[in-house]
Amino acid sequence: MPVEPPVASPRTLAEAYSLLADQPHRPVAGGTDLLVQITGELGEPPERVLDIWHLDELRGIRVESNALVLGALTTYAELRLSPLIAEFLPAFADAAGTIGAAQIQNRGTLGGNVMNASPAGDMLPLLLATDAQLVAGTVQGERWIPVREFWPSYRKTALQPSELLLRISIPLVDGRQLRYRKVGTRRAQAISKVVMALAWQADEAGGVAWSNVHLALGSVAATTVRAPATEAVLEGATPTEAIADRAASTLAGEITPIDDVRSSADYRRAVAARVLHRLIRDEGGW
Amino acid sequence: MSYRFFVNGDPVEVEVPGMRRLLDVLREDLALTGTKEGCGEGECGACSVLLDGAVVDSCLVPVCQVDGTSVRTVEGLGSEDELNDLQAAFLATGGAQCGICTPGMLMAAEAFIASGAPAGDEAIREAIAGNLCRCTGYTKIVEAIAQAAERRRAAGTGDL
């Protein structure tokens, strides 16, 4: 039986802020990461927990001033079923469908994925590829944090202990294309070996140069990362074989994966390059 | 802290730490040992229960979040003398071997059938992908769920 640290279950955001202002708490949303940690098998369990599951202010998916706003407590199951996601960001539904299986998707949340800050976090490359803004709150007010600044180092976030992640805002950009690919060990219940999101803008399909290219990857570095050198290869280019070759080799040189229990550095580097090559090839239609 | 919720339709109240896992509350505080622990980290699904109708791993749910909800476990399905149609289909097809994954598997299947989704092979497999079984190769489990779904569909549309 695991350790059972004390927990507070506020019913309002104000109550939660005041608890956080008072002393540090580890928030628990759907529990799919934290409840594994209280077994004590993976390092020290948290000292004090804040149960945010009942905070309805952190729920809901809506469109607001040209952005899709997702409450931090949005579950993967909700992402898969949301008509707004299907309309504006279908890749998010695809990604949510690769996480765990029904049990995890019913409980795991987008906010939890962000705050867990794992370099293998399945949703995180999509947030980097779409220039998401993360909105955190304290009793003093709200703070908007660009996603590029959110994970400064391995398993760390930009939030202060008193701050709570409230929602994630994804700018909606006309003509943006977004692709997602996860390579895992099995078809469900698998942590990624490589996870990739690619976004770009093109005025019409095929033949036209890509702009505003964002390429983000997980499981290839200490945090989820963008690949700026590879993006530079793709920026202003069209999806030809020569460009795909260059982009793939640039990516292989740009990422810094490691050997671990799930895969090898060699494989991750090779597969990241090959998956990117395939994404470009599929767009180029050659 | 005291938490109140429903288990298989009956109101319960437990006086336990809020971070106690629903799994431990069911097994140790409520003596409902039908729900099993296989891994304690949401990988095997042996502890699956329905929380307000949604299938969850009870090893990953702190009881503080169960307050005010309705929980359904294997004990809430049919009895030994009167299995429900899903349990009966498992028995007839050979969907249960060692039986340790069975309670969780049944709950995932119940959630799937209740969703009303078409019970094709791939859909059933996706619905139970969070429930590991090491005995059956899943073949007979999928067959059992398809049978029960079809029976309920037929019953629901008056075909039976």
Place this chain on the structure above:
Amino acid sequence: MTRILPPGTQELLAPDPLLVPPGSRTPGRISQRGPLRREGPAKLTGLAKYTDDLVFPGAWYGATIRSTEPRATLLGLDQDDAFDWTQVVVVTATDIPGDNVVSLIRDDQPILVPVGGEIRHQAEPLCLIAAADRETLRAAKRHLKVRTERLPAVFDPLASTEEFSHLEVRRGDLEAGFAQAELVVEGTYRVGHQEQLYIENQAMIAIPQADGGVTVHGSCQCPYYIHRALKRSLQLSDAQAVVIQAETGGGFGGKEEYPSMIALHAALLARKVGKAVRMIYDRHEDLSATTKRHPAVIHHRTGVMRDGTLVAQEIDVVMDGGAYCTLTPVVLSRGVLHAGGPYRCPNVRIAGRSMATNTPPNGAFRGFGAPQTEFAAEMQVNRIAEALDISPLELRRRWAYREGDTTPTGQVLRESVAAIEVLDAAAEASDFARHSAQTRHAREARQSGARLASGIGIAMGWHGAGFTGSGEVHIAGVASVELTDDGMIRVLSAQTEMGQGTKTIFPQLVAEELGLEPDAVENAPQDTSIVPDSGPTVASRTAMVVGGLIIKAARRLRAQVESVTDRPFVDSYREFALEHGALRVDEHFEPYPNVDFDDATYTGDAYPAFGWACAVARVDVDLDTGEVTVRDVVSADDAGRIIHPVLAEGQVEGGTLQAVGYATIEEIKLVDGRYLNDRLATYLIPTSLDAPRIEAILVEKPFSGAPHGAKGIGELPMDVGAPAVVAAIHDATGVWIHDLPATPERILAAMTGAPARGSPGVSAPAPKRGAG
């Protein structure tokens, strides 16, 4: 419930020698499906009591303190003064009244390493702690410090100088065979660890008794192994040691020998505490400490003629036993005996050795050495077929054993040989020839840049039924059928139910023999104070060997009752019981006629009979990533007369998926002799989405030595699935993967010509510490 056999039906006594075509009705078996699983309703309602479900008021919780080094001298176990040790009980090696060994084959594995003794692997038990609650137990564990002095460790069995066993099988003139050969094909194949991954973790609860004895309830395959271990190490009489199997959530060999260790630990604690003690492993401890399938390195050198004739086989098998012997010599022996595959070859030499390494001991797992060596054998056949440009189906058809053929040990296969039948059944059901032509065409026409490739692969195998050699004679099992004084029929055996169906087929067999319905026959509990020692529930022996014993016992019971009542048993047994009281017939194992094996020379009849299996697998490979989807597997298996088709299919389907996992994703990496894949988040088995569609075809070639014609079924499918999948990967990609599992990492490296990295099952050294 379905009725099985009408009274007086005798067909099962005289096995029909004719092969039953796949899918057809078996003569003598009225029910096409068999009775419903006996304990099924309890399992389906959550009422079945597994060990952790058992409540013993006031029970304490036990924990094991383990080594965290692969090899060291244990200098001391230091109890931190900051902790109040009066609230817990600590057991060390000095608390063991009898022998400090886990009794099995060789007396090398201690129950607890004594101070001054040698630690031989990570996760080795050093001492035990029990407390009344888990919080105290956790605190106590933190305050106990283990002092050691590190010793050099060995991780590679090829580098090890410590041998557990070796053996050699020879037939014909190997040199002459190779001299004659027109083509010689060599290959080295490596397989890593595999975890049984029963979903119920290992668990034991011990209750001390007033007479100094102890009762143990637990999850296990072999109650009498535990019984022997308790008697010896706790110095108990037969009656003082009582072992009761709780409902067991899967075993697959993993609960053959390790439960003795846990039961000893629980019993030692319980006797010192004076209360019941629960030892319930969590998944991390179970994965870290309990036995795995033996890693192996297998080298083949095969001589063939251009026309495909097999003339010489030279095979070298090295198995990694881990730190202690456990069952390793027997695993090696089965591996060696199956290493040539089910093929006739005049000139054969198979040599095997099992070596010690400083990794946790390896042990029994479904197939017991045969999946390792048969993977290598089938890889070799498929590569030779490619080299000769002969279809792998056709080559097997030419090589496969027929009745009258002689195996490398000199065993003449006099009956019940179904190699060709399973081969044809699987090839036909899978449409192997047509798919094979299609995938070949697709491969040849494939453009560079294609993403997906499909492949089909075939493998066949054999599996000796029951114990190797004279094993059954040594076991000397006893099983009984009893007419109780209240007129019930009861089967008494130590055979455990762990999902495979013992509790269903035993009453079925006895009921058939007595002319009753299965519900009229009960199973006595697997409690050593009640049932006789009918031997362990291993080696696919339960249905064949012990099933045969209880049929004979039932037959004698019927004859005895009928000789008194002079009326048919079914009409008179209840009266008999009322009038004469209970009647119990004990049936002792008698050697199968004309089965003779010489353990010293490894010649003769290695098994009373063999089962035969063939698998055809179809895969899709993502050529970008090396990811494999196993789409479907057809497995045709001959286990003699099938007792219960639904349960038998369940064995084939489950075994096939374990083989698919072994082939593709089940991998253990080690660093410094420690498993890195020690959680369910890192040791991955196939989910329902990864599982192929599995078609089980039951081919029935009865064995006349068993009264019901049955052979073993459980292990058969495990032998053939992995090589079929790897052959299909080759068919799709053109590359041979010699090492299991065939991970995307290995496949992609092979496709891109990158050098292979690491050997399966061999630990990386400890990472260097400090600067630089």
